[in-house]
Amino acid sequence: MPDEFAFLTALRAIATHPAAAGLADDTAQLDVAAGRLILTSDTMVERVHFRPHDPADSIGWKLAAVNLSDLAAKGAVPLGCLLNYALSGDAAWDDAFLAGLNEALTRFAMPLLGGDTVAIPAGSARSFTLTAIGRAQDRTPLRGGAQPGEALWVTGQIGGAGFGPDGEPRDLARYLRPTPRLAEGQALAPFATAMMDVSDGLLIDARRMAEASSVALTIALDAVPLALPGLDPIECVTAGDDYELLFTLPAGITPPAPATRIGTTSAGSGLTLISNGAPVPLPDRLGYQHGG
Template identity: 45%
Template sequence: MMDETEFLSALRTLPLHPGARQLRDDCALIEIGGETLIFNHDTMTEDVHFRPNADLADVAYKLVAINLSDLASKGAEPVGILLGHSLGGNDGRFIEGLREVTAEFSVPLMGGDTVAATGASTYAVTAVGRATSRPVPSRTSAEIGQGVFVTGPVGRAMLGFEGHPEHLANFNRPRPRLTEGRALAPLVGAMMDVSDGLLLDAFRLANASNVSLALDSTLIPVADPARADECMRWGDDYELLFTAARDVRLPVAATRIGQVEPRGFAPLVLDGEPVLNSAGLGYSHG
């Protein structure tokens, strides 16, 4: 069985739409008239992304929110969503969560598909957005000399997963940084959301931009300083990780955690130590 990296490499041998950005980014882009439409697709599976006893209202909310988080990393304004739904769970609760999240972020349902399935439940959403700034931010545009920033602390979702009451919402109902993404889009070099762990996503951004990111762990805001290393690796935080001029006046709250350097023999340098591969840096599929 292929792991995620191997599968993506195989997909890149297929004919790709120019808007696919060589499958090295979070979203696909299509130019239509004077607009740039942005597409993202995410899936959540029982026993992998949520527990079997999870409230399906939370699952529906999170499913839409994580798709909107990818749109946020492009500075996009949501247009609508398409839903893929497996019948058989508490479908009424799923609808309730879907009603809440679509109303909260003004993102209407456009259609989708419903199936009756056996085994673990799987739910998927395709989110469509409209670019508000050009060029649309990507993972590939970090520039040497820029600072590396993150919009908020990491590790809150980890603590929520473990049951800490003050952080439950961070795991069950994350908040996509849509407002922050639109404000940052004209100013950033590269930008992506933190879904699989800050260190792993920084490693990926550096590889995509063919640079090295030098991070200082003492500058990285974490939810629990006593477990800082875990906070940086756990994921599911959906903050925005981006590069920008070090002296830029940012329009949103963010912390500078490092800088972009010429590509050395490691894409990530943490506290002066080169990190040569991504194993153990965060969550990886397969």
């Protein structure tokens, strides 16, 4: 397996953290202080989570980014990650994947510590998994922490990574290389009562927060910051791949990171959409449901 040998050599060049020990063992050895670890793992499958023609470097970047985004939503500081990689059979593709992965890991200071490399049968969709480990702050906002009478906020803009009528992402860079909101999440975690990243669509993820928190959520459609002018707001709030942070704060608290107030919580359950103060019907499809 010359592919695997070359790939492991390339991995070793990236995995320079002492805990990786040069990838010379089946395990990583990570020294930690006493405290709370945040653990997350995401799998990206060809033809499900990415398109076969998406650039390899962007798939590597995105695999790191989606996991970093989960850490960001807990306000965690990345400690390291493990990569499970299905060899493509194309050494240049593998190299580009690793280069993109390494760009994200370097930019957000998450060392590669280990993992596994496998061959897959010809014709099978490739599947890549990254498992990230972070260190929590004193407070870890979960999905389920929202209380009635709070404000709902979101960072950044929504809808840019969604697909337009031509079947292409409206903002290709944003679709290919999302930015995990790590600094924002770390600033917000001490104050947010609930926090999660928006990965499958603002509405579907907001409904998940409402369910986990046992509160009702009302979102003002006209308050949602849209990624591009002139877009249909409903298309934006049902598009996926935003990787912005959705969070609740007690009334009267100003978030310590740039964010937009888009709604409120109240006693009850379910998700309500309003525009200019009037109710708007929920669309049939609230977002993507491809992941667990």
